[in-house]
Amino acid sequence: MIIEGGIVYDPKNGVLGxxxxxxxxxxxxxxxxxxxxxxxxxxxxxxxxxxxxxxHIAGGKVNTGRxxxxxxxxxxxxxxxxxxxxxxxxxxxxxxxxxYRYARLGYTIAFEAATPILEARHTHEELEEIPIVDKGALxxxxxxxxxxxxxxxxxxxxxxxFVAWGLRASRGYGVKVVNPGGGEAWGFGGNVKGIDDPVPxxxxxxxxxIRYLMKANEALRLPHSVHLHTNNLGKPGNYETTLATLRAVxxxxxxxxxxxxxxxxxxxxxxxxxxxxxxxxKASEIADYFNKHDQFTMDMGQLIFGSATTxxxxxxxxxxxxxxxxxxxxxxxxxxxxxxxxxxxxxxRKNPINAIQWAIGLELALLTEDxxxxxxxxxxxxxxxxxxxxxxxxxxxxxxxxxxxxxxxxELASKRxxxxxxxxxxxxxxxxxxxxAGPAKILGLPxxxxxxxxxxxxxxxxxxxxxxxxxxRDHKEVKAALARAKYTIKGGEVVVRDGExxxxxxxxxxWVDASVPEDQAAKVEADLAxxxxxxxxxxxxxxxxxxxxxxxxxxxxxxxx
Amino acid sequence: xxxxxxxxxxxxxxxVEAERIxxxxxxxxxxxxxxxxxxxEGNRKVTLSDLFEISGESEPAPPEETVISLSGDFSGVKxxxxxMTCGKIAVAGxxxxxxxxxxxxxxILIEGNAGGWLxxxxxxGKIAVLGDxxxxxxxxxxxxxxGMRGGEIRIEGSAGDYxxxxxxxxxxxxxxxxxxxxxxxxxxxxxxxxxxxxLPGAEMASGTITVRGRARVLPSFQxxxxxxxxxxxxxxxxxxxxxxxxGELYAASVEEG
Ligand SMILES: [Zn+2]
Numbered sequence: 016m017i018i019e020g021g022i023v024y025d026p027k028n029g030v031l032g033x034x035x036x037x038x039x040x041x042x043x044x045x046x047x048x049x050x051x052x053x054x055x056x057x058x059x060x061x062x063x064x065x066x067x068x069x070x071h072i073a074g075g076k077v078n079t080g081r082x083x084x085x086x087x088x089x090x091x092x093x094x095x096x097x098x099x100x101x102x103x104x105x106x107x108x109x110x111x112x113x114x115y116r117y118a119r120l121g122y123t124i125a126f127e128a129a130t131p132i133l134e135a136r137h138t139h140e141e142l143e144e145i146p147i148v149d150k151g152a153l154x155x156x157x158x159x160x161x162x163x164x165x166x167x168x169x170x171x172x173x174x175x176x177f178v179a180w181g182l183r184a185s186r187g188y189g190v191k192v193v194n195p196g197g198g199e200a201w202g203f204g205g206n207v208k209g210i211d212d213p214v215p216x217x218x219x220x221x222x223x224x225i226r227y228l229m230k231a232n233e234a235l236r237l238p239h240s241v242h243l244h245t246n247n248l249g250k251p252g253n254y255e256t257t258l259a260t261l262r263a264v265x266x267x268x269x270x271x272x273x274x275x276x277x278x279x280x281x282x283x284x285x286x287x288x289x290x291x292x293x294x295x296x297k298a299s300e301i302a303d304y305f306n307k308h309d310q311f312t313m314d315m316g317q318l319i320f321g322s323a324t325t326x327x328x329x330x331x332x333x334x335x336x337x338x339x340x341x342x343x344x345x346x347x348x349x350x351x352x353x354x355x356x357x358x359x360x361x362x363x364r365k366n367p368i369n370a371i372q373w374a375i376g377l378e379l380a381l382l383t384e385d386x387x388x389x390x391x392x393x394x395x396x397x398x399x400x401x402x403x404x405x406x407x408x409x410x411x412x413x414x415x416x417x418x419x420x421x422x423x424x425x426e427l428a429s430k431r432x433x434x435x436x437x438x439x440x441x442x443x444x445x446x447x448x449x450x451x452a453g454p455a456k457i458l459g460l461p462x463x464x465x466x467x468x469x470x471x472x473x474x475x476x477x478x479x480x481x482x483x484x485x486x487x488r489d490h491k492e493v494k495a496a497l498a499r500a501k502y503t504i505k506g507g508e509v510v511v512r513d514g515e516x517x518x519x520x521x522x523x524x525x526w527v528d529a530s531v532p533e534d535q536a537a538k539v540e541a542d543l544a545x546x547x548x549x550x551x552x553x554x555x556x557x558x559x560x561x562x563x564x565x566x567x568x569x570x571x572x573x574x575x576x
Numbered sequence: 577x578x579x580x581x582x583x584x585x586x587x588x589x590x591x592v593e594a595e596r597i598x599x600x601x602x603x604x605x606x607x608x609x610x611x612x613x614x615x616x617e618g619n620r621k622v623t624l625s626d627l628f629e630i631s632g633e634s635e636p637a638p639p640e641e642t643v644i645s646l647s648g649d650f651s652g653v654k655x656x657x658x659x660m661t662c663g664k665i666a667v668a669g670x671x672x673x674x675x676x677x678x679x680x681x682x683x684i685l686i687e688g689n690a691g692g693w694l695x696x697x698x699x700x701g702k703i704a705v706l707g708d709x710x711x712x713x714x715x716x717x718x719x720x721x722x723g724m725r726g727g728e729i730r731i732e733g734s735a736g737d738y739x740x741x742x743x744x745x746x747x748x749x750x751x752x753x754x755x756x757x758x759x760x761x762x763x764x765x766x767x768x769x770x771x772x773x774x775l776p777g778a779e780m781a782s783g784t785i786t787v788r789g790r791a792r793v794l795p796s797f798q799x800x801x802x803x804x805x806x807x808x809x810x811x812x813x814x815x816x817x818x819x820x821x822x823g824e825l826y827a828a829s830v831e832e833g
Pocket of ligand 1: 278
């Protein structure tokens with residue numbers, strides 16, 4: 016296949032809006048293709064396929080959201096066709112809709128951001144049903160008893176062996192840490208209040224948990240860094256916790272050419288104020304810090320007005336949400352591993368808190384100078400559903416659009432944030448970084464997010480001419496074009512044409528198989544045998560995700576031997 | 577006024593989804609175009625005239641000057657008048673479930689009985705039923721936090737269970753009795769029940785419920801005072817305190833125990 020004459024942005028390979036051809040053969044980008052299939056992309060924008068590094072798209076809490084929200088299910092229903100299965104839902108779409116909607120946006124890979132090992136089978140059962148896109152799942156470690164014990168005992172080697180085991184048991188891709196220690200404390204109705212607040216019974220602190228897991232992650236040379244949801248997330252004044260967390264790990268070095276820590280949905284962790292009354296943005300403090308520390312990355316967690324469903328392993332946060340909003344609430348205890356919660360929410364333009372939160376996400380993206388440190392996300396569906404990515408991109412590219420929006424919001428959005436003063440407008444190269452090249456680099460996926468020879472043949476083509484359209488002024492055109500890819504090509508196959516799905520291949524599931532010394536693995540196995548005998552509700556043999564659950568794996572090797 | 581008359585050609589053994597029967601949909605169409613509108617009978621796609629005999633003036637007219645007369649048994653026909661904003665539907669007979677769904681304006685008059693979910697999530701307009709109505713009148717559909725937000729529903733007969741569930745506005749009047757849990761999770765609407773009611777106002781946060789007959793009142797309601805309305809004496813209650821509610825419940829006769 017040859018994609019002819021498009022305006023290509025491929026930041027990783029230094030291609031900045033050049034008119035050029037892209038050739039694909041056997042699913043990969045090649046110098047020259049001979050099969051004769053041609054796609055005319057003249058006057059169109061050509062990008063590598065989109066990479067979503069953080070979304071909640073599969074597993075127990077997503078399904079809890081669906082069960083709790085039949086009213087969401089009936090929004091966004093699309094009947095089946097000869098090719099497609101029926102779609103339902105807006106904030107918690109069914110599996111099929113997730114795949115179709117990513118493909119229509121030009122996205123070709125998405126990562127589920129939080130899977131407890133105990134529920135990983137369910138996660139994979141759903142991932143298997145998400146069509147078209149490649150996917151993977153990050154595994155939760157921040158409140159796991161085995162982790163807490165290794166940290167308490169100062170046994171880094173055993174911790175690394177457990178992380179390797181946990182990734183294999185869950186067929187997971189990376190180390191996710193959510194409110195470390197807080198999930199365990201929630202089992203007793205409590206929480207941790209900062210990074211030095213000890214976890215009940217274990218007498219370890221969040222600071223120690225984060226540091227040890229980062230060291231284990233680097234000892235194993237995992238493709239992705241630790242992926243952290245900070246303590247005190249969602250609370251006024253939490254930017255101090257966020258900065259304290261980052262300062263506490265400045266001395267740790269990355270084992271690979273990538274960040275040493277990814278802080279996720281930063282919008283929820285960049286709050287000032289002593290309460291909701293004096294709630295304000297501290298995005299500029301966070302961005303300043305990132306501008307001086309290039310070993311850290313973040314994603315936006317942009318808020319989208321309207322309906323959302325919050326879902327997180329941060330169960331005490333969801334309890335607070337449910338009390339504040341008087342909303343439906345699901346709470347879940349995941350045995351020795353985590354807790355979690357789900358609460359629906361509606362973000363309102365005239366709600367001062369929501370309006371400030373909206374501004375914070377954009378501030379973070381625009382004040383962080385290096386786009387390689389920033390990923391565009393909405394923390395789907397916590398900040399809002401991923402189908403709104405074109406809206407977020409249009410906001411990043413157009414100051415007039417931001418001003419139009421600000422005029423419709425509660426006035427505190429302008430008074431308690433610096434957004435009105437920010438002139439920066441991202442260009443197509445920066446957009447390609449924050450939606451493609453950056454997340455691929457941050458996740459450690461060398462074959463994704465670019466169009467160099469050997470890259471996966473994942474391409475999105477949009478009916479918009481970057482040489483003619485001024486995104487600042489023509490932001491409506493930008494949003495419309497990005498919402499409906501002219502073509503999405505996945506592994507060299509056209510899957511979307513004119514915004515409609517035309518083929519439904521099955522993507523691959525990434526997971527990381529990290530090797531560890533046998534003596535360390537044996538110590539972990541012995542610990543786990545006793546934990547399963549004493550505490551777990553199931554047998555270890557029913558716990559591991561077997562190969563049958565991941566029918567098209569892409570296994571990435573890592574480890575210490 | 578443009579009048580369009582619709583009569584079933586036969587009985588329906590599976591439900592017909594007829595959300596196209598609405599003044600807003602009919603107004604710009606000729607009678608031929610109306611006949612060829614698509615509806616679902618069970619899982620089969622059919623035209624309106626496959627199922628119904630349709631007569632009336634052929635020329636389009638504005639929706640506010642469109643009157644649809646349904647005559648015969650429409651108890652197996654769902655979603656009549658869905659999302660209508662003006663005009664009138666008059667039914668000489670019964671209607672099926674979900675009549676007047678999401679209706680924003682206009683009028684529906686039902687001479688017979690209405691099925692469940694009458695006026696569900698209605699925003700404005702008027703529905704009158706001369707017979708009885710089923711369960712979930714003016715309610716929100718599964719999971720919604722708001723049912724009816726505005727408008728008026730009047731039922732001359734009795735209503736089923738969960739009358740006005742998650743009511744966020746508007747008024748529902750039932751001349752006869754209401755079933756279990758009328759006004760459950762009321763969030764600001766008004767309900768008047770002429771007859772008896774069982775456990776009204778459970779989980780209500782605000783709004784008003786008046787029971788002119790006998791009511792069994794939940795123990796989570798606080799009895800405040802006795803008041804006189806239209807010559808009838810009522811016990812006034814505050815609730816539902818189970819959820820810090822500030823709703824008002826009036827009952828003419830309270831069933832004890
Ligand atoms: Zn998340």
